[in-house]
Amino acid sequence: MDSMPREITASNDANPLLELSLDRLRLRSSMKWRTYPEDVLPLWVAEMDVLLAEPVAQAILDAVALGDTGYPTGTAYAEALATFARERWDWDGLAVERTAIVPDVMLGIVEMLKLVSGPGDPVVVNCPVYPPFYQFMRSMGRPILEAPLGKEGRIDFAALEHAFGSASTGGRRGVYLLCSPHNPTGTVHTAAELGDVATLARAYNVRVVVDEIHAPILARDAAFVPYLSVPGAQAGLSLMSASKAWNLAGLKAALAIAGPEAAGDLARLPEEVSHGPSHMGVIAHTAALRDGGGWLDALLGGLDANRRLLAELLAEHMPGVRYEPAQATYLAWLDCRGLGLGDDPAAVFLERGRVAVNPGLDFGTGGAGFVRVNLATSPDLITEAVRRMASVLA
Structure with a gap:
């Protein structure tokens, strides 16, 4: 395993979602990266795959x-x-x-x-x-x-x-x-x-x-x-x-x-x-x-790009999924009822695709057949996640 990364802050004005590789993310000890085995790609709990905004990191260090x-x-x-x-x-x-x-x-x-x-x-x-x-x-x-x-x-x-x-x-x-x-x-x-x-x-x-x-x-x-x-x-x-x-x-x-x-x-x-x-x-x-406004603006631009990317990937690889890009949050609410995976498609994506997303059932009435996906990650990981999810339909 790599030694601990020295970076703690994102580059100025760069898209914060492009700063960290999967190998570096797997060094984290938080819930998102420790709940599932390493062969699972975690796109579930509300943690972002980013380095700290520089003003925040500096305030903590001071x-x-x-x-x-x-x-x-x-x-x-x-x-x-x-x-x-x-x-x-x-x-x-x-x-x-x-x-x-x-x-x-x-x-x-x-x-x-x-x-x-x-x-x-x-x-x-x-x-x-x-x-x-x-x-x-x-x-x-x-x-x-x-x-x-x-x-x-x-x-x-x-x-x-x-x-x-x-x-x-x-x-x-x-x-x-x-x-x-x-x-x-x-x-x-x-x-x-x-x-x-x-x-x-x-x-x-x-x-x-x-x-x-x-x-x-x-x-x-x-x-x-x-x-x-x-x-x-x-x-x-x-x-x-x-x-x-x-x-x-x-x-x-x-x-x-x-x-x-x-x-x-x-x-x-x-x-x-x-x-x-x-x-x-x-x-x-x-x-x-x-x-931290400049950092936030860069993040928002990256999230807009990720929403567009997810829509394109789903249209190409999983056209049975209905997805409307959100007006806010870094979450995607996917209607998977057309895939024939039952009320809990998240369980299938986890077991057979090795992708962790939130089961719609956890969100109360109206959640059956849906999953929630965390888009606050790199385009590469979103692309890989959709590839894995699509593989369960083959």
Whole structure:
């Protein structure tokens, strides 16, 4: 096996997805590269095959040189996100005083749900959706009410209103856990759609908690709209983080953001929650948002190219797969129902093709026959993955 690579940062303005070879990636010890045997090509969990953005790596190195590895404090992270939101999304409404640092987005969601609901209160989700929504809600004793997405992967408002009606009956405190942009489809909700969500939530007295972790990862010409920026969303609670866009999942930190009418709820967040985030994580996320824009732009260009590449490869080698390139995220949601591989094609791709992708079944109702593919890797690995997946059809 090769010695450990010396590179820790990507080249300036280069596509970060072209920096690492498969041999170097297999030196990693994280979940993506250690869950399966070495003959399996992993295109599943949300880790990117990139080196760190130089400003992020430098901020970490500077902190280590100072021994600055204590407890997090201050508002630098929130200030950096507010500037990023203003520059990237034209949103001036992120009020630093209505934010709190939480360990990560999912644990932040848990804490927000504790603030606005109790055990037994239902949580509405738009399935198919990020599997931890189901896992964490079960652990919290919150029953899930599914409001399936429509045929085009957009919010079905008739289904949503029906779920809200069920969630608010009998004095229950229903919550809508909105994924925006949506995982796994990569759909970017429009301002009009989000405004309708806010109107419907007020009508049924349902609180909205929104996971906006993928917000910085947009395809060309896509426009992200923060939920708290739309009229009527003042009682909403949002969770944001730099972890997905800059590959910082191992450096724990996220921000909870309250709308004006939810400020009192956020003020009740227990003080001990702030002990969970990593100070090094806060440093890294702040540097990413403040100084990592050039690196992010290079990444977004590489992801656009990978989406086009995947579409071309599937059309050539697996025409039975239906694929619509996503507006956001670095994920591809593939409809494999036409391949005759049953409800769990991911199991076939793994066993016979030695490619690990996420089973659609894990994403709830509507996921049978689908797989989720992680496109945050090199074009060579995407090409090899499609070759292997196509081989199971021979």
